[in-house]
Every structure is written in structure tokens, then in C-alpha cells.
Amino acid sequence: MVMTAPLPTAAAVRLLLRDVVDPEIPTVSIVDLGLVHDVRVGADGIAVELLPTFVACPALEVIRSAVIDALTALGSPVEVSFTFAVPWTTDRLTNAGHAGLRNAGIAPPADPVDVRCPFCDSATVAMDSMFGPALCRSLFYCRACRQPFEAFKPI
Numbered sequence: 001m002v003m004t005a006p007l008p009t010a011a012a013v014r015l016l017l018r019d020v021v022d023p024e025i026p027t028v029s030i031v032d033l034g035l036v037h038d039v040r041v042g043a044d045g046i047a048v049e050l051l052p053t054f055v056a057c058p059a060l061e062v063i064r065s066a067v068i069d070a071l072t073a074l075g076s077p078v079e080v081s082f083t084f085a086v087p088w089t090t091d092r093l094t095n096a097g098h099a100g101l102r103n104a105g106i107a108p109p110a111d112p113v114d115v116r117c118p119f120c121d122s123a124t125v126a127m128d129s130m131f132g133p134a135l136c137r138s139l140f141y142c143r144a145c146r147q148p149f150e151a152f153k154p155i
């Protein structure tokens, strides 16, 4: 008699995905970044569809292996694919995602006039450069605590 492990639930898969982080922003999980488009569990295994964002672009292969690593514990084959079914936008970031960005010293996406300092929450900030170290971020300077910081650009 062949023993087969019970199929994991999609909820169990999503729970484990909460531990997978963006390698560039380790305080935000791919779930809170809004990268997880679909999770399907069937007899063939687990299929996870992710939305590629230019935010995570250089890290896509890293994220793919991190997802596979996180889900191997469930004992089913894992297939990770990237889909363009819907466009990723900064609206997909969850509240926890916004909090995680602030913890990383990055202002969550907002109109440039509404950007607040992630360190002291001051609104007295000035944009230093449209082009931060990553395409998706701009550089700001806080006049209150005199710290430079990055802000996520809304897209």
C-alpha cells in the first residue's frame, strides 16, 4: 500500500509565504508586497503564481528559490511561475507592508507632497533626487531629523 501525504491547503501555503521576504527589503514579506497572485493545490503539487514587479526584478530568481524552500516542508512538488495577468501596483502593498517599509527606513508610497519621514514622521521633507538607488524609489531628506531616506514611488 502506498501512503500519500494529505494535500496541504492553500491557506497553509499562504501562511508559509508570509515568511518569504524581498531580499532587498527583509522587513516586508512577498505577501505584504502584494506579489502573490494565486495559490493552487492539487494532486500534482503546489502552484504559486507571483506578479513580477520591477521593484523586485533583480531578485526574482532569489524569491523563486525562497518560495520553493519555504514550501518544501509541505511535502508536495512546488512550481513557481510569474504572471502578468494583472499589473502589480503599489496599491497591492498591505498595511503590514507599509509598516515593514517604515521599519526598513523607507517611506511607503505616497504622492511626493504627502511623503513623511519614516524615522520621525515629520512632513517637513524635501525630495533630493527623483532617482534613488532602485528605480522604484526616490531620495528624500528630512529637515526635522536631518536624515536622508528613500521613498517608494507610487505606480
Ligand SMILES: [Zn+2]
Pocket (backbone or CB within 6 Å): 117, 118, 119, 120, 121, 122, 142, 143, 144, 145, 146, 147
Ligand atoms: Zn525625520
